[in-house]
Amino acid sequence: MESTIVSTKGFNAYFGTNHVVKDVNIDIPQNNVVAVMGPSGCGKTTFLRCINRMHELIPGATANGTIMLHNENVYDMHPIFVRLKIGMVFQRPNPFPNLSIYDNVIAGYKLNGIKLPKEEKDRIVEHSLTKSALWNEVKDALHKKGNFLSGGQQQRLCIARAIAMEPEVLLLDEPTSALDPISTSSIEALLHDLKKNYTLIIVTHNMQQAARVSDRTAFFYLGELVEYDDTKKMFTNPKDTRTQNYITGRFS
């Protein structure tokens, strides 16, 4: 039996009066890849951003219910601690344009004012870039700015930046939607390696991607968690007709 790392109970999220995530109960097992899929506007990204409390940064956005990380409610923790434990990768690669590749990777330490000895920094940078499968491509240009990297490389740099903080959970918000197929496949391969050390929650509106990369899949529709099951079961034998309709492409 795998242990649960993140679990939500009766979780709701709102933009103003707009109820976008409705009463979600979900258990995320450790060292798994969980895909969250659904049509546009179904609240999947909002749900993801609630887990590390990025949702509340938007003016007018509110949430209630509980999200437990191990045995602690993230809504009782300080958001800064939550975000140190739960890393995030965004839809569009967003490396810091004013920093070198090296500094981008240790940005979480550097910009938070955490002082580290040089060897430790070197180790973190090499380790994170190796994990994110970027080390060989950038090891000779570590102290250059990251603008010359391709979109896919920039996204892997952002993944390296997130895992450099050694989070327990990594949230990925459609990490490949702005990338070409080759970059997409290299990032998907990466996810497979990363789950040995981290728990990954990936939002995608691409069903094939969900089927390829995830162990478990959650299907959101109009803000509700319709179905949550093993990915294989979900794609071969969905219980809910809405899931079935979505998977068979009857609506999108």
Added chain:
Amino acid sequence: MNAHIKYRIGKSRGFQALTIVLACACVVPLIAILAYIFKEGITKINWHFFTNVPKPVGEPGGGIANALLGSVIVISVASLIAIPVGILCGIYLSENKTTKLAYWCGLCVDVLQGVPSIVIGIIAYFWLVKPFGSFSALSGSIALSIMMLPIVIRSTEETLKLLPDSLKEAAFALGMPFHRVILKVIVPCGISGILSGVMLSVARIAGETAPLLFTAFGNPYLSVSITKPMQTLPLLIFNYATSPYNDWHDLAWGASLVLLAWVLLLNIITKITTRKWKVQL
């Protein structure tokens, strides 16, 4: 058919020519002013011009050392006041677009930008010079800093508003507190725009005369005390150009050239730094 197309091409060419001619016409006054001041000023400038203070009428060899130093001091003090306040206010406005305070603050900045400089001078006179009983460089600096504020605030605000939200999200997602997100990510990424606003505001106040007339007042001697009256370049030009003496007219011409070169130099430095510090997004 052919004739018609030829007519249209001709009309188009004529219009193009007109835009070129008018563009050149805009540059003519600037070149003429620069050339005239250069011609009048350059003959009066020599080493002593920069190192001596003005001499009484009839004695040759006076300079503008006191005004030059005074201008540097008055502008530096004004910058020390206006830049931190202006940048922080600009950050506030760019971070809080919808609050009531931001609305009123933005409105005040717009109004402040439109207040005539002479009015700011009079206000500084009544609020600072009269209560303290003496003209002072400090009151002049404060008057100038009020003139700088709207430029610094608006340029900071506009620069930061253009930065994508994704940058801020990236920083927040790494667990950074708000002040670090602003100071370590947002400001460094917008630094070229902020700097150019600061430089332009300095260039703008370098030539301001009206706010200094009843505040810094002027002083024919070398002075470094900011609680005493102080000479500045625009004041020297104003006082000496309106005097009846030819020697003093010469000083005013020389000082005009120095002031012009200073402002021009600031503008060029602004252009270079903006390009050099520009962060590719």
